Amino acid sequence: MLNSELIDADGLCAAYLASTTDLMQRILTEERTATSEAAARLADQIATDRLIHIFGPGGHSNLAAQEVFFRAGGLMHVSAILDEGTLLSNGALRSMAIERTPGYGKIVIANQRLGQGDLLILVNAYGINAALIDAALEAKARGVFLIGISSREHASNTSPEHPARHPTCQNLHDVADIAIDTKVPIGDAVVRVPGMSQDIAAISTFANAFALNCLVIRTVSKLIERGIEPPVWRSGNAPGGDEANARFIAHFHNRVRAL
Numbered sequence: 001m002l003n004s005e006l007i008d009a010d011g012l013c014a015a016y017l018a019s020t021t022d023l024m025q026r027i028l029t030e031e032r033t034a035t036s037e038a039a040a041r042l043a044d045q046i047a048t049d050r051l052i053h054i055f056g057p058g059g060h061s062n063l064a065a066q067e068v069f070f071r072a073g074g075l076m077h078v079s080a081i082l083d084e085g086t087l088l089s090n091g092a093l094r095s096m097a098i099e100r101t102p103g104y105g106k107i108v109i110a111n112q113r114l115g116q117g118d119l120l121i122l123v124n125a126y127g128i129n130a131a132l133i134d135a136a137l138e139a140k141a142r143g144v145f146l147i148g149i150s151s152r153e154h155a156s157n158t159s160p161e162h163p164a165r166h167p168t169c170q171n172l173h174d175v176a177d178i179a180i181d182t183k184v185p186i187g188d189a190v191v192r193v194p195g196m197s198q199d200i201a202a203i204s205t206f207a208n209a210f211a212l213n214c215l216v217i218r219t220v221s222k223l224i225e226r227g228i229e230p231p232v233w234r235s236g237n238a239p240g241g242d243e244a245n246a247r248f249i250a251h252f253h254n255r256v257r258a259l
Contacts, residue, residue, distance in 0.1 A: 007194065012193065016201045019203060020203055020206050023182075023184075023203060023207055027181075027207065027211050028210075031181055034178055034179065035211070038178045039215055039219040039221075040222055041119060041145060041178070042075075042119065042219040043222040043228075045077065046075065046077045046219070047226065047228055050117065050118070050119070051079045052079065053080075053118060053119065053120045054078060054080050054081065054123065055081035055109075055135060056123040056124065056208075057083070057086055057105055057124060057129065057131040058131070059086060060205060061086075061124045062087055064149070064208040064212060065123065066082070067208070068212050069082075069258065070233060070258075070259065072235035072241075073233065074232065075220070075231075075232060076230070076252055079258065079259075081108065081112060085099075086131060099129045099131045099164070100131070101130060101131065102134060105130070105131035105136075105138065106137070108131070109142070110138060116142070116144075118142075118144045119145045119147070120139045120146055120147070121148075121149065121212075121215075122135060122136055122146065122150075122172060122176070123149040123150070123208055125151060126150065126151060126155060126158065126164070127148065127150030127151060127152070127154065127155040128164055128165050128171060129165070130166040130167070132166075133166035133175065136172060136175040136176065137170075137175065146176045146178075147179075147180065148172040148175065148176030148180065149179075149180045149182060149211050150172045150173060150179070150182060151181065151183060152179070153181075154185070154186055155171035155172065155173060180211050182211050187199060188202040188203060189203070190202075231251075233245060
């Protein structure tokens, strides 16, 4: 039995903070080129008043799509694909089963009617599951420009026989037109507790959110350099927020399905 008095919880929290900040620093430094290239494509979409679609097929990867959709400081042109199938709110085991179901991701993309000239961001912590790869392949077949956000390390070191994998055993970073590597380590959890065999404290949500918000920042920067100020959501809970957002609602309401 563990003796709780011997565990330095403060030290473990500090180690988690250090791991998180180190990983985000790596994303900032090592993915600068990929993120900048992706931001240029997003800026092109907004400059021509086209939507930026984002889908996070997988239990907690859905949080990534929600992170930059209808969010204070977020781009109004972002349209999140919030498919009910893999949402944890409909059952965690159900979510995992559906994200492993070949063909499902293809149906989701087809239902969105994406095509030539559209841009899709696919976010998945591990970059391997069947629904994800089917979504990527279907988007590419339809002429959609694809940006992938996932961990190369996790995908590359996951066995081809893993039950989550797509039948082709492809990885998102090999399918996407631009791949942004989130550096998430195998297993996701990064804190080792003395006396426990299983690590705790997952890091992928931080990695996904940081990569996406860097992408937003770089996109806005590129648009400002072009003399374009993109519409950005203001918090409805802030003074004047509802009024500021209301100026744009009519423009996006019938275009963004989840709005």
